[in-house]
Amino acid sequence: MINIFILEDEILQQSRIDNAIRELIDKKALKCRIPEIFSNPKQMLEAVTEMGSHQLFFLDIEIKGEGQKGLDIAKEIRSRDPNATIVFVTTHTEFMPITFKYKVAALDFINKALDEKSFKERVCSAIEYTIDKLGTSLSQDSFVFETAMTRVQVPFNNILYFETSPMIHKVILHTKDERMEFYASIADIEKADNRLYRCHRSFIVNPENVIKIDKESKVALFENGEGCLISRMKYRGLLEKLNH
Structure with missing residues (x-):
């Protein structure tokens, strides 16, 4: 519609x-x-x-x-x-x-x-x-997120990661070719699609697009050079996601 x-x-x-x-x-x-x-x-x-x-x-x-x-x-x-x-x-x-x-x-x-x-x-x-x-x-197998305040729809394979925004009650979505900010919480995004993985209190990644993990600095890296932090507690879980 x-x-x-x-x-x-x-x-x-x-x-x-x-x-x-x-x-x-x-x-x-x-x-x-x-x-x-x-x-x-x-x-x-x-x-x-x-x-x-x-x-x-x-x-x-x-x-x-x-x-x-x-x-x-x-x-x-x-x-x-x-x-x-x-x-x-x-x-x-x-x-x-x-x-x-x-x-x-x-x-x-x-x-x-x-x-x-x-x-x-x-x-x-x-x-x-x-x-x-x-x-x-x-x-194209979309990620769809909808609330009373927001409706976002993007091809899932374009998603790199989500992060909390400096603006209260907002998150930032990073894709392969754009960046968009909208009203949501990281917890809401985590529940929206089980293909995503929360690797840090402030970050959720699409494991399909993680090309490398820097084990020393605990950072997930993407093809465009961007990266996001991985907490020690979430590190093993992300490795398991990548292996699957």
């Missing part, structure tokens, strides 16, 4: 994209929640409590007279959630080349001037792409 967020400050345009999405959901029985619509960027960011490939954003670029506000919001979304899908819906097609500078990896750039048929086709394409991407990540 994908979540859809719309950032648009014009009422008519809000209705246009909302109606297009609802019509598509009904017509094609798409696995989507009803879209959430915002005219205030800060309120939208505060409402986003999940992260992962099931998150889809339709963003206007000009918000309340600020010509590149949507690009700034897209950059913030991307920094929080590398797997989200971002689509710009705007009259400002001249900003298209600038999106590369912002490194937001937008899926599409939909011009509001398109006729209704073409507009709906592009919106539908973005939704179907997100659903397909979600299906792919699920088929």
